[in-house]
Amino acid sequence: MKSFYSIATGLILTVLAAGSCAKESRETQYAAQETRIESFVNSQLSANPDAYVVHQDGTERLVLVEGSGDALESGGTVSFYWAGYIMNGSSLNSSNLFGTNSKDIAENAGWDTSDEEAFRIETLTLGSDALVTGLENGLYGVKGGQECILLFSGKYGFGKRPLGTIPANAALAYHIWVESLSND
Numbered sequence: 001m002k003s004f005y006s007i008a009t010g011l012i013l014t015v016l017a018a019g020s021c022a023k024e025s026r027e028t029q030y031a032a033q034e035t036r037i038e039s040f041v042n043s044q045l046s047a048n049p050d051a052y053v054v055h056q057d058g059t060e061r062l063v064l065v066e067g068s069g070d071a072l073e074s075g076g077t078v079s080f081y082w083a084g085y086i087m088n089g090s091s092l093n094s095s096n097l098f099g100t101n102s103k104d105i106a107e108n109a110g111w112d113t114s115d116e117e118a119f120r121i122e123t124l125t126l127g128s129d130a131l132v133t134g135l136e137n138g139l140y141g142v143k144g145g146q147e148c149i150l151l152f153s154g155k156y157g158f159g160k161r162p163l164g165t166i167p168a169n170a171a172l173a174y175h176i177w178v179e180s181l182s183n184d
Helices: 002-047 103-108 133-139
Strands: 052-056 059-065 068-071 077-086 097-100 122-125 147-152 172-182
Touching: 002 052, 002 059, 002 147, 059 133, 097 103, 133 147, 133 172
Parallel strands: none
Antiparallel strands: 052 059, 059 147, 077 097, 077 122, 077 172, 147 172
16 A cells, blocks of 8 residues: 555656646746847847837837827727737748738738738727737837837747647747727
């Protein structure tokens, strides 16, 4: 009987240790992604003296064009075009593009653009839980006419769930062109 408890205890400890190692590995992966994001942001800031960064709850918003008017608040509605990239290197290009509603971006990537419905402006309400955390966090505070890139680690993306061509725990970047917003 004593050896049964020893074996059971050993199995439980092994399972707990394996789970702990997986979590530690994910955290290491996220830290490496955040370092790549920081490097990307710094290179963009060096290349564009008018750009600036807003740090927001795990998301970096790299503002390329300022925009004007009120800043988007929770419950506000925003209309925008976007291009989504997997952050697996030091640039955003058609090789790591996973989705877009911009016909120009899709054409430049060599994608089929015959479905006009796929290239309509995206309109959503902030705080409706329709977005991954990193994208939602990055949209808070955008202004009409603003162009920005929202960057975040897999921790704030889709996490352990792969989605289409997006691998599990992937760092993501969304290039956003805000057309309009309303906080009513």
